[in-house]
Amino acid sequence: MSTRRSAPTSRGSRLASSTIFCALSALLVVHSGFTLQRDDAQQESPQPISVGHRIVVVLLDVNSHQDKILPVEQELAEGVVRKLAQPGNVFSVITFGAQASTLSQAAVPADEAIAAIRNVRVGNPRQDYLSTQLYDALDRAFSQFIEDRGSKSLLVITEGNDYPRGKTFKQTVSRAQQLQVTCNVALVAGHTFYGSKATQRYGFYLRRLAGKTHGRYVEVGKGQKRISRSIERLADGVLGGPRC
Numbered sequence: 001m002s003t004r005r006s007a008p009t010s011r012g013s014r015l016a017s018s019t020i021f022c023a024l025s026a027l028l029v030v031h032s033g034f035t036l037q038r039d040d041a042q043q044e045s046p047q048p049i050s051v052g053h054r055i056v057v058v059l060l061d062v063n064s065h066q067d068k069i070l071p072v073e074q075e076l077a078e079g080v081v082r083k084l085a086q087p088g089n090v091f092s093v094i095t096f097g098a099q100a101s102t103l104s105q106a107a108v109p110a111d112e113a114i115a116a117i118r119n120v121r122v123g124n125p126r127q128d129y130l131s132t133q134l135y136d137a138l139d140r141a142f143s144q145f146i147e148d149r150g151s152k153s154l155l156v157i158t159e160g161n162d163y164p165r166g167k168t169f170k171q172t173v174s175r176a177q178q179l180q181v182t183c184n185v186a187l188v189a190g191h192t193f194y195g196s197k198a199t200q201r202y203g204f205y206l207r208r209l210a211g212k213t214h215g216r217y218v219e220v221g222k223g224q225k226r227i228s229r230s231i232e233r234l235a236d237g238v239l240g241g242p243r244c
Contacts (some may be wrong), residue, residue, distance in 0.1 A: 015203045039067040055090035056081070056238060059139040061134075062123045062159035063097035066189070069222055070122055073157045073188050076220060076227055076234075077117045078160035080155060083235035093142045096137035096230065097123035098130075106144060131161050135168050145179050150179045153215075153238040159189035160202030169205050174211050184215040184237040186230055214240070 058077050066073065078118045081091055091113035093104040105116040138156070145152045154176070164172075176183055185206045187193055193202040199206070203219070210217040216237030 006086055013058050013103065032244075053090065054084060054086070054153060054238065055092075055107070055145055055150055056084060056153045056155060057092045057144050058117065059095060059137055059141055059154065059156045059224060060093070060095045060109070060117070060120055061097060062095045062120060063133075063159070065159060065222055066097075066121045066123070069188050070120065072220065072224060074117050074120060074228065075224070076186055076230060077155065077157055078114050078237070079231035080234045081113050081117070081226065083231060084139055084238055092141075093117060093120075094137055094141055094144075095120055095123070097121055098133065101137035101140050101223050103140065103144075103237065126138065126195060130196055132165065132168075133186050134158065134163060134195070138172055140174075142175050142181065144170050144181060145181055147148055151238075152179060154181050154183045155186070155234060155238070156183065156206060157186045157188055158206070159191070159205075160187045160206065162203060162205045164205055169209075176209065177210075181213060182215045182237065182240075183209050183213040184216045184234050185210045186234060187219045188222070193219055 014210075020042070058081065060073055062070065062212070084091075090107040091108065091110060091115040092106045093113055095102045095104060105113055108116075138154075141154055174222060183206075185203065187203045189202065191202075193200060195201045203217070207217045209215075216233050218233055219228070220226050220230050
């Protein structure tokens, strides 16, 4: 009798164990499915990625000698900014001449930079134009490159009076290289840039600055024939600059 009674009990235990095992298996399947769905959701929503942008500072020469040439400078500067008008890119506009440099706009989108360029006027002719004003403006431009990420580029549009004093040029090159700034230069003036025996009288040091920082150097002169080509070259110089 005891043997007959133990049989049902054994079968009941096996049934109960089987039921618990099935329940646990179902829970594992549900948990695994939830984990896979969560992993898939994470893959479909990628983590934010820091996208490098471009910081471009435009330096415009507004000394009184540029009275008739300023429209060419403005067209050139505006054309380059338009070429570089992409989301995330920011621009600063600095003018210099006989007087101290002036920061018109700092780290603004392309449309605001273009508006500032269009509003530029020739400076007061009461003081003589000295190359020291150019190097002071370059120093001010370098102070705009405070971002750790992105590509840093400088566009200098000037008549080319660039003879330095003392160690000024070496210090300028050293700072540009330290900040990883690509310097692009355009000479715009009504006078010739060369003297006798093809000696370069204007823009000699700026040309070296462009070369040492992997930038572009162009001579536009006083007319508009070379503007479109110069815009392409200068924009390529910015786009081809080193990434930080």
